[in-house]
Amino acid sequence: xxxxxxxxxxxxxxxxxxxxxxxxxxxxxxxxxxxxxxxxxxxxxxxxxxxxxxxxxxxxxxxxxxxxxxxxxxxxxxxxxxxxxxxxxxxxxxxxxxxxxxxxxxxxxxxxxxxxxxxxxxxxxxxxxxxxxxxxxxxxxxxxxxxxxxxxxxxxxxxxxxxxxxxxxxxxxxxxxxxxxxxxxxxxxxxxx
Amino acid sequence: xxxxxxxxxxxxxxxxxxxxxxxxxxxxxxxxxxxxxxxxxxxxxxxxxxxxxxxxxxxxxxxxxxxxxxxxxxxxxxxxxxxxxxxxxxxxxxxxxxxxxxxxxxxxxxxxxxxxxxxxxxxxxx
Numbered sequence: 001x002x003x004x005x006x007x008x009x010x011x012x013x014x015x016x017x018x019x020x021x022x023x024x025x026x027x028x029x030x031x032x033x034x035x036x037x038x039x040x041x042x043x044x045x046x047x048x049x050x051x052x053x054x055x056x057x058x059x060x061x062x063x064x065x066x067x068x069x070x071x072x073x074x075x076x077x078x079x080x081x082x083x084x085x086x087x088x089x090x091x092x093x094x095x096x097x098x099x100x101x102x103x104x105x106x107x108x109x110x111x112x113x114x115x116x117x118x119x120x121x122x123x124x125x126x127x128x129x130x131x132x133x134x135x136x137x138x139x140x141x142x143x144x145x146x147x148x149x150x151x152x153x154x155x156x157x158x159x160x161x162x163x164x165x166x167x168x169x170x171x172x173x174x175x176x177x178x179x180x181x182x183x184x185x186x187x188x189x190x191x192x193x
Numbered sequence: 194x195x196x197x198x199x200x201x202x203x204x205x206x207x208x209x210x211x212x213x214x215x216x217x218x219x220x221x222x223x224x225x226x227x228x229x230x231x232x233x234x235x236x237x238x239x240x241x242x243x244x245x246x247x248x249x250x251x252x253x254x255x256x257x258x259x260x261x262x263x264x265x266x267x268x269x270x271x272x273x274x275x276x277x278x279x280x281x282x283x284x285x286x287x288x289x290x291x292x293x294x295x296x297x298x299x300x301x302x303x304x305x306x307x308x309x310x311x312x313x314x315x316x317x318x319x
Binding site for chain 1: 199200201202203204205207208210211212214215216217218219220221222223226227229230231233234235237238239240
C-alpha cells in the first residue's frame with residue numbers, strides 16, 4: 001500500500017497490514033510509535049542509550065506480536081506503553097538504579113533559549129526525583145503526568161484498578177513535592193507561583 | 194531544630210509546572226536511530242504466504258477446467274476407475290480371464306503377447 005494512504009490509518013489497521021507483509025505500514029508505524037516509546041523510556045530511565053535499547057526491544061516485540069494480534073484487543077499504544085514500562089522496570093531493577101547523575105543537555109541557542117534552559121533544568125530535576133521513587137509509583141507518574149494518559153488508561157497499562165493508580169500517584173506526588181522542595185527557588189518556581 | 198528549617202514541600206501547582214516543563218523537554222529521536230528502526234521493521238515483516246499471481250492464474254485455470262468436466266465428483270469417479278483398472282490388470286479375476294480367453298482364443302494375456310512378439314520376429318526374419 002502507498003505510504004501516503006497508510007498515514008491516515010489507525011494503528012491496529014496498520015499492524016494488520018504489517019502482518020500481511022506491507023512495507024509501507026511498517027514504515028508509518030515505526031515513524032509514529034518509535035518517538036512515543038523512546039520518550040516514555042527516556043523519562044523512566046533518564047538515559048538516551050538505554051532508552052534506545054528499550055525502544056528497539058519494544059518495537060521488535062510488537063512486530064513479533066503482529067501476526068497474532070486480535071482486532072479489538074487492547075489499543076496498540078496501550079500495549080506498547082505496558083511493554084515499555086515493564087522493560088524499563090526490569091532494566092532499573094537489574095542496574096539497581098538510584099538517582100540519575102546524568103548531566104543535563106544544554107539546548108542550542110535560539111530566541112527562546114532562556115525558557116528552554118529553564119525547561120531543561122526543571123525536567124532534569126524532575127527526572128532525578130522520579131528516579132528515586134519506587135518503580136510502580138514512577139511508572140504511574142510518568143504515564144499520567146508526562147505521557148498525559150488518563151487514569152483509566154494508566155490502570156489498564158499497569159493492570160491495576162483506577163483507585164490503585166490514584167493511590168500510587170498521590171504517594172508519588174507527595175514524595176516528589178518533598179524531594180524537590182530544596183530546589184524550589186533554583187527551579188524558579190517561586191516566580192511562577 | 195532541623196525540622197523547623199526544612200523547606201516547605203512543593204504544592205500541586207509547582208508540580209504541574211515541572212510536569213509541563215518535562216513534557217516540553219521531550220527527547221528527540223536521533224534520525225539515524227529511526228532509520229535503523231525502520232530497517233529493523235522491514236526485516237521483521239512476515240513473509241507473505243499469498244500465492245504469486247501466475248500461480249493464482251494457473252490454479253484458477255485448472256479449477257475452471259475441472260469444473261467443466263464435472264468438478265470433483267467426476268475427478269473422484271475417474272480416479273476410482275483408474276484404480277480398478279490397475280487392480281484388474283495386475284490380478285485379473287477369473288471372470289475377466291474367461292472373457293479374454295474366449296475372445297483371443299488364449300489362456301492368458303501373457304500368452305497372447307508371446308504370440309504377438311513371436312509373430313513380429315517371424316515377420317522381421319522373412
